Every structure is written in C-alpha cells, then in structure tokens.
Amino acid sequence: MRPIDVTILDVVSEAPQIKTLWLDRDLDPYPGQYAMLWIRGLDEVPMSFSGPDSITVQSVGEASEALTSLGKGESIGLRGPLGRGFTILGERILIIGGGVGVAPLAFLGEQAAEAGREVTSLLGYRCCSDMIFLERFQRLGRTVVTTDDGSSGICGRVSAGLEALDIDEYDQIYLCGPEMMMWDVISKIREQAEKIQACINRYFKCAAGICGSCCLDPEGIRVCVEGPVIRADRLLESEFGRYRRGPTGGKGPCRG
Numbered sequence: 067m068r069p070i071d072v073t074i075l076d077v078v079s080e081a082p083q084i085k086t087l088w089l090d091r092d093l094d095p096y097p098g099q100y101a102m103l104w105i106r107g108l109d110e111v112p113m114s115f116s117g118p119d120s121i122t123v124q125s126v127g128e129a130s131e132a133l134t135s136l137g138k139g140e141s142i143g144l145r146g147p148l149g150r151g152f153t154i155l156g157e158r159i160l161i162i163g164g165g166v167g168v169a170p171l172a173f174l175g176e177q178a179a180e181a182g183r184e185v186t187s188l189l190g191y192r193c194c195s196d197m198i199f200l201e202r203f204q205r206l207g208r209t210v211v212t213t214d215d216g217s218s219g220i221c222g223r224v225s226a227g228l229e230a231l232d233i234d235e236y237d238q239i240y241l242c243g244p245e246m247m248m249w250d251v252i253s254k255i256r257e258q259a260e261k262i263q264a265c266i267n268r269y270f271k272c273a274a275g276i277c278g279s280c281c282l283d284p285e286g287i288r289v290c291v292e293g294p295v296i297r298a299d300r301l302l303e304s305e306f307g308r309y310r311r312g313p314t315g316g317k318g319p320c321r322g
C-alpha cells in the first residue's frame with residue numbers, strides 16, 4: 067500500500083508530551099486499527115487511531131517528537147487503516163486503559179455506546195496532569211480512575227482499580243496500555259482471558275506481514291496483520307509480558 071498525503075487540520079495538546087493531530091479526512095478505521103505515519107526524511111512509525119480522523123501521539127523519541135512538533139497545514143504520508151481492530155461483542159463492556167493507550171479505547175467506547183452497549187471504563191495514569199480523554203470516557207458511563215502517585219482517584223496501578231469492579235458482570239473486556247500493565251491485568255483475571263481483547267505493541271517495520279520484526283513467539287503471530295488486537299488467551303503462552311524485539315531484531319525487556 068502506497069502512502070497517501072494527509073494534511074493536519076488542527077493540533078490539540080492533551081497533556082505534557084501528548085498531542086492529538088486532526089487529519090483532513092475520515093479514513094473510516096475500526097477502533098484498534100493503526101496507521102503507519104511517514105514523517106518525510108525521518109521515519110515511518112505506527113500510531114493507533116483515536117477517532118476516525120485523529121491520531122494521538124506521545125513524544126518519546128525522534129519520530130514522535132517530530133510528529134508532535136507539526137503544525138496546522140503541514141502534511142504527512144499515511145498508510146492505513148491497517149491491522150485488525152477491536153470487535154464489539156456483548157451488552158456490557160469494560161474498557162481498561164493506561165497512559166496514551168486510552169486513545170484507541172476512547173474511540174472504541176464511543177462506537178460501542180452508539181451501538182447501545184453499556185460502557186464502564188477503568189483508566190490508569192501516572193498522575194493527574196496525564197489524565198487524557200477523561201471527559202470522553204465519563205460521557206460514556208461509569209469511569210474509575212487510578213493514578214500511580216494518588217493525585218486523583220484510587221492510588222496505585224490500574225490493576226488496583228479491578229477491586230472496585232465485579233469483573234464477572236462484563237461480557238467483554240478491552241485492554242490497551244504499556245505491556246507490563248496489560249500483563250498485570252491479564253495475569254490477575256486470567257480465568258477471563260477468552261473475553262479480553264488486548265491491543266498490543268511490537269516493533270513494526272514493514273506493517274505488511276513480511277519482515278517478521280513484530281512476530282510473537284512461539285506461535286509467530288504477526289502483530290502488524292493478525293493484530294494489533296489479539297485475544298488474551300493467545301497471549302498467555304507467548305512472549306508477551308516477558309520480552310520483545312527492538313530495531314535490530316534483538317530480544318530485550320518489555321517496556322512500561
């Protein structure tokens with residue numbers, strides 16, 4: 067797939083280091099699908115859709131810093147929507163997100179609520195100044211917040227918020243965030259793994275299922291085409307939460 071040229075209509079600052087880029091077209095993605103964003107002369111990186119025509123970027127390095135420095139009227143190349151997104155199942159759903167991982171979940175929650183589903187959200191942030199999209203979630207239904215430093219909501223990691231909820235009440239659970247946060251949640255409710263859809267990150271190079279950079283041991287799941295949304299029961303016996311590959315293909319510790 068060749069990149070198309072998209073123009074940035076607006077840039078909104080959501081939190082320190084996090085900005086939403088509003089694009090000049092609705093690309094009709096499913097929540098959980100992603101785009102490869104080509105910053106000319108620099109790099110091409112994967113980013114989830116935070117809405118039909120928006121991408122929310124956390125600045126962590128050269129490419130994401132360049133993306134968050136773009137202004138209105140500037141353009142980027144875009145391949146997408148790519149990959150398999152979330153499937154909306156059941157009547158009562160629970161969204162569990164951490165950090166910038168809440169971005170695709172806000173989009174999912176809005177589509178689920180529009181389709182008549184009852185939405186509950188459990189959101190984990192480092193501190194109160196990182197609480198992006200809180201109002202978007204609160205509009206959808208009950209929202210439980212945790213912060214690592216206790217500056218808002220329940221003090222602790224997102225899994226601390228599980229105690230405030232009856233997990234058996236939910237037909238489907240949707241998860242996105244740092245890998246160790248997701249692993250913590252999946253491990254705590256592993257008997258529910260079949261009803262957890264997790265949106266996961268691996269190092270993407272081709273985003274076309276060819277290079278093998280994103281494959282999950284031992285099944286060899288190509289996260290760029292078979293994911294990024296993968297059912298948690300498939301993750302339980304995989305490398306997920308244990309190690310991942312970096313730019314050179316070498317194995318290293320999971321981030322976050």
Ligand SMILES: Cc1cc2nc3c(=O)[nH]c(=O)nc-3n(C[C@H](O)[C@H](O)[C@H](O)COP(=O)(O)OP(=O)(O)OC[C@H]3O[C@@H](n4cnc5c(N)ncnc54)[C@H](O)[C@@H]3O)c2cc1C
Binds near residue numbers: 268
């Ligand atoms: C399916 C998917 C969806 C994503 N959605 C979002 C999103 O909505 N918002 C957001 O802020 N970030 C998202 N990311 C992460 C984002 O791609 C990385 O933060 C970004 O590529 C970092 O690039 P950099 O040059 O700024 O940082 P670098 O300094 O190059 O790297 C910092 C870290 O970012 C990760 N990274 C770097 N390049 C890639 C790559 N090509 N593929 C995957 N990870 C990489 C690595 O873990 C690396 O350790 C997503 C990643 C994937 C795989």
Ligand code: FES
Binds near residue numbers: 270275276
């Ligand atoms: S990024 Fe190349 S196979 Fe997935």
